[in-house]
Amino acid sequence: MTLLHHDHDPALVVRALHPLVRAEARAEAPAAGVDPADLEQAVWVRLLERPAAGPPADAARWVRDTVRAEARRGRRTALRERPYAGTEPAAGPADCPERAALGAAERRALRAALARLPGRCPGVLEALLAPGDPTYREIAGELGMSQGSLGPIRSRCLGCLRRMLAAEVVAPSVRG
Numbered sequence: 001m002t003l004l005h006h007d008h009d010p011a012l013v014v015r016a017l018h019p020l021v022r023a024e025a026r027a028e029a030p031a032a033g034v035d036p037a038d039l040e041q042a043v044w045v046r047l048l049e050r051p052a053a054g055p056p057a058d059a060a061r062w063v064r065d066t067v068r069a070e071a072r073r074g075r076r077t078a079l080r081e082r083p084y085a086g087t088e089p090a091a092g093p094a095d096c097p098e099r100a101a102l103g104a105a106e107r108r109a110l111r112a113a114l115a116r117l118p119g120r121c122p123g124v125l126e127a128l129l130a131p132g133d134p135t136y137r138e139i140a141g142e143l144g145m146s147q148g149s150l151g152p153i154r155s156r157c158l159g160c161l162r163r164m165l166a167a168e169v170v171a172p173s174v175r176g
Contacts, residue, residue: 017047017059024067034074042070113165120145121157128154 021043022036029036046066056062110129114122120143127139140147 013047014044017063020060020063021067024063028067028071032071032075033078034071039067039070039074042074043067046070113161116164117157117160120153121160124150124153124157125161 021040025040025043026036029039032039043063043066050056111126114125117125123143124139127134127142130139134142136147136150140150143150145153
């Protein structure tokens, strides 16, 4: 199969190579221990990475060589990877310094915004955010209010917080 010209329509190149790529990937994948679809996808990526060179002159040879190279790469990767045994702890926020720092910054910003709210709102929302996950009855008792009024006050306070934060959000600037 020869594709001589650099100006071939990419759709025509893909249509012409598709059966060969699929057949070669299905033939090589089992021995490499990779999924045939993943192998096929890797070949298409390699083809897309060569736009300056255009389609290969000897497409059949290029497909075979590329499928085999990608199969070897998949085999090497599979040898280096190890399955998750389930005995190791999953990575949490504490295991990721960036995530922990961002989370702390977000909590500080939220606490600062709560402090700027009017009336009883700071106390109500702080109580709702308490780490012990208190019930409405416990919060109402702590704040000296009826349990039935806590829901409507919470709703008004959240609306106020939402409006305040929306007014503070600056449209992202275009960077270039």
